[in-house]
Amino acid sequence: MTDERSATDPTDLARTAASRRRFLAVTGAAAGLALTGDLPGNSAAWGARQDALKHDPFTLGVASGDPLSDAVVIWTRLAPEPLEPFGGLGPRPVMVQWQVAEDERFSRIVRRGTMRARREASYSVHVDVTGLRPWRHYYYRFRVGRHVSPVGRTRTAPAAGAAVAGLSFAFASCQAWWEGFYTAYRDLARHDHDVVFHLGDYIYEMGVGADSGVRQQPVPAEFTRETVTLDDYRGRYALYRTDPDLQDAHASAPWIVTMDDHEVENNWAGPISENNAPEDEFLIRRANAFRAYWEHMPLRMTQSPTGPDLQLYRRFQYGDLVRFNVLDTRQYRDDQAAGDGQDPPNPGSLDPGRTITGDEQERWLLDGMAERSARWEVLAHQTAIAQLDTREGPDVVVPMDTWDGYVASRRRIVGGARDAGVRNLVSVAGDLHRSVASELKADYADEAAAPVGTEFVGTSISSGRDGTDHDQGGLTILAENPHVKFHNFQRGYVRCEVTPQQWVADYRVADKVTEPDGTVTTRSRLAVEDGDPTINRA
Amino acid sequence: MNRRKAALALIPVAVLGVAASAAARPGPPSDVEISASEQPVEVIGLPCLHGDSLEVAMTNTGADDVYADMELSVQSPLRLDRRVFSSWLPARDPDTTVSTDVTIHAPRDAEPGSYDVQLSTDRSRLTVPVEVLPLPPKGPGDDLALGERATASTTHGNFVPCGAVDGNTDDADWNTATGWNDGTRGAFPDSYRVTLAEPTSISRVELHTLDSQRFPATGYGLRDWDLQVLTDGAWTTVDQVRGNVNGHVTSTFATVTAEAVRVVSHDSNDHSYSRIVELEVYAD
Missing domain, CATH: 2.60.40.10 (Immunoglobulins)
Structure with missing residues (x-):
């Protein structure tokens, strides 16, 4: 799949150490001292219970996620040998201690506890830390015996209904490990975000290649095959999570995640696999994929999947300023129309009976929007809602895997937001491996219709390798779709600064990802004013 | 889907x-x-x-x-x-x-x-x-490349380098990874190498390129290539094939003691990919 040679092992090893130093620098120069003060084994601070492990089990970093106004999930997975089955542990459970503090020196510890890391969850730990104060930064860490994890920083959400002056967040997607270094995450981790969204394709099911593509890192045979079994998926998450930039990004802010297709298989739809495997068989694969996803994401224990069912759509309220509706447009969608390629609108894509969200999620979303609970109503989800005509000339040819293949869903949900009187509708998405900012309409066939919302599609972190400012496909999209106001075909992510008056989206792009140490800069700053969905240069 | x-x-x-x-x-x-x-x-x-x-x-x-x-x-x-x-x-x-x-x-x-x-x-x-x-016999008259280590400049994701030394010369099985297909469309040269078990005297190589009813060699087969042998760490060209339209090409050359054999492909008849169904190496 990829053949270019660039990085070497020693380079990667050197970066691991550097990245930990870098994170400590982000959270304050004193953090390193605080850890030193607690070591080795200050049992008064940690409590007596200790399990001895010979090697550092915190090779996959730490994470936090799904922040509420009084709670946040903190996560780690013990893996002294990250690329071995079960991280080289087993079979006995391991006791993990955790601490949450108000300060990075851990002098004001507000919650602490012990959790049993079990083999049946790959020695992952998901602690739902409750009783926290709203809209506060917290610091967390884990410990097993003499080993202490890196420190993570997180933040709770504001209290319901609280007046919030501003919110800073980032969103990212699509991170094929063998196609690029996670330079964009290094940049993301250096900025201050209240929350980070991952909108899917966290892993890819395809093998990473014997030489790991651009990374040139030999990997065991397990990683060169397509993921199907639970051990395959577990191994792939572990491999991706060994990346120090990804670890830094997780440690820098709480993440709210949803999945797209490649966490299971390319372009799956509900119970239907890419190549029409029998449903019984595919649902076992889906169950395996969902289990490994939950094990490796900072999701609550209560969100662990039941076999092939995983409740991923959910809401996050940031006071009166923003409500995030996190969607799942894979698990309940109808099969793609017209064979799942690029096609003119057709009876399938226009069928009012077809859905990309499923009926229940659609009702949940429309009911929620009717509450008008915040100034900015955000859909945080997988792929573009806006129409994307990809054919030059008068013919309209659109992708069948995006909302263009589910025109009735677009009409009902974008139209529903308009009819509900939603003040500002904003969609943030990924999947396309290109940056695309569009004005949203309920019906693109009606050229005179005013836009009802704004969509910011973020490019990939690494999938598709370096890219370029505009490829031919991007030029065509710009030329054929007057509602598309910005395009770029490089790798990166998007930062957003939201206030009651304005939404500013900062498209951060990397000059290269096929070699380490690329440079990330702002390609464009786009603004939307309160009450007006049109896109302006900021 | x-x-x-x-x-x-x-x-x-x-x-x-x-x-x-x-x-x-x-x-x-x-x-x-x-x-x-x-x-x-x-x-x-x-x-x-x-x-x-x-x-x-x-x-x-x-x-x-x-x-x-x-x-x-x-x-x-x-x-x-x-x-x-x-x-x-x-x-x-x-x-x-x-x-x-x-x-x-x-x-x-x-x-x-x-x-x-x-x-x-x-x-x-x-x-x-x-x-x-027991290992298959590698005496006179046997295919010395059979099952030996195969590597390539690049390999398409749907194929494995081992496919072209797996003993299967049937073009109809092309879609089951029984051949090698390089990974870079339209880019040449490509190379495909088989390392013999030990330095061995050889004088003949049989190359099977894709030539099925659906994908005939005239449209999809290997067109121009150099056949090289590795002797004492140095590559020597022992045959050059140009403008080929056949599915099966025999190269004979003066006996050499070879550590490895490789095909350096310069073009195929569709100018996109190099495709080898099987590469066989013989003593005589």
């Missing part, structure tokens, strides 16, 4: 019944039973010719859905490409069996004979005998 896309070569989780039954250890009855494909499983100690795959399976005989783990190990010096097999196992009636394929690697110097693969869950254990066959 995308009907136009070719299937990737993946290991399916098949839902099926398989032969052989689990031998439970003493203790409480297990809800997960282990089974394995029909035996004996026969393998060969060549880098590119493994022999049979072992299909292993777990069956949930209980009333509750479970996530189950099977551990796999094999007697030295054999090696498995999977040390753990984990899966969700729904409780269904009839019982659900979930299986996967395991490749058994035997080194060239593995003593022919019987070896044990051990499969275990927390409560069940199963021993599967594996037979290591």
